[in-house]
Amino acid sequence: MAASKKGQLNFISFAYAIGTVLVIFGHSFPLGKAVIPESMLSFRAFVYSFHMPLFFYISGALLKYLSDDRGLYRGMTYTVFILKKAKKLLIPYFVLALLAFVPKYLMTGYISDRVLLDADYLIRSFFVPHENVWGHFWFIPVLFGLFCFSYLQLKIVQKAWSTVLFTILFLFLNFHPINLGWLGIKDICIYGIYFWLGLITSDYITAKQTAIFSRGKGIVALVTGIVLFLSLAFMITGRGTMLRSMLFLLVALLMIYSILCVGIVYQQGKYSFFDWLNGKIYTVFLLSWPCQSIIEICLNKILNLYWFIVMPSMFLSGLLGPLLIIWLYRKLKIENRLLKASIGIS
Secondary structure (H helix, E strand, C coil), X not given: CCHXXXXXXXXXXXXXXXXXXXXXXXXXXXXXXXXXXXXXXXXXXXXXXXXXXXXXXXXXXXXXXXXXXXXXXXXXXXXXXXXXXXXXXXXXXXXXXXXXXXHHHHCHHHCCCCCCCCHHHHHHHHHCHHHCCCHHHHHHHHHHHHHHCHHHHHHHCCCHHHHHHHHHHHHHHHHCCCCCCHHHHHHHHHHHHHHXXXXXXXXXXXXXXXXXXXXXXXXXXXXXXXXXXXXXXXCCCCCCCHHHHHHHHHHHHHHHHHHHHHHHHXXXXXXXXXXXXXXCHHHHHHHHHHHHHHHHHHHHHHCXXXXXXXXXXXXXXXXXXXXXXXXXXXXXXXXXXHHHHHCCCC
């Protein structure tokens, strides 16, 4: 991609980096012995209301941005595109999960998950994403599933009437998801709307960046999102109601918008304090939880330290541990395509 094109995407790259940092923060809460203040748990719940919708929105926006004028994959056939995505997403999903079975089984006394060494558990771990050995890996097959439908989506978005119909369909599925964990069907229903909205708004937000996003608008969106989230937490009863689902969707969209506003400020100011994550974010996402789990076991389960020591340590390990692995991989000049693909190094 040309340098000018990359410059247009700095605000989206910033949002991607922020999303990864928020994921690591969410996974920095120790389980079991540590007693965590209710305010911290509430803040994590707020982060969880939008950090994964942000990832799916960005994925849809980048897919459309990188498509050609006919809405296809810049010279790639659909088959080549899907095989490329399968290599990037599914190799780490299967390989890293498979490697984790025995170590995680041996550490059963120190973790909250129940790991079984039998065929049923193994099959469900791979094909029911939320039951994977690494919990955060549920995102990977769900994103792959959305990419599998992307050819149809890129065709649909070329016509206004079909775009409206599919937006209504995705909204309906978000409010009334198919309750099936296999192959991530339920999550595809829930998060498909964000992927779709990213795809249909991609051209507009990249062409009209400064007109759409600003510091002031971002602050208004942030405050509104917080107020709505608090209303969900304290004022509205009845889990699963239509109103509640609509408000959750609105909170996520407001927070996505506010983060993109901050991204525009970052881009216009030509800041670079997140540039060290460029090209490494996917690896950080993949390897953050294993690094954090080791720290949690040592500091929380074994040494029984206070949460305000364990949490920052888990956060730093989740952020810096994968970067250390990348540095070692390159320093040792390892040339193994399976290992490289498994840890997400591009």
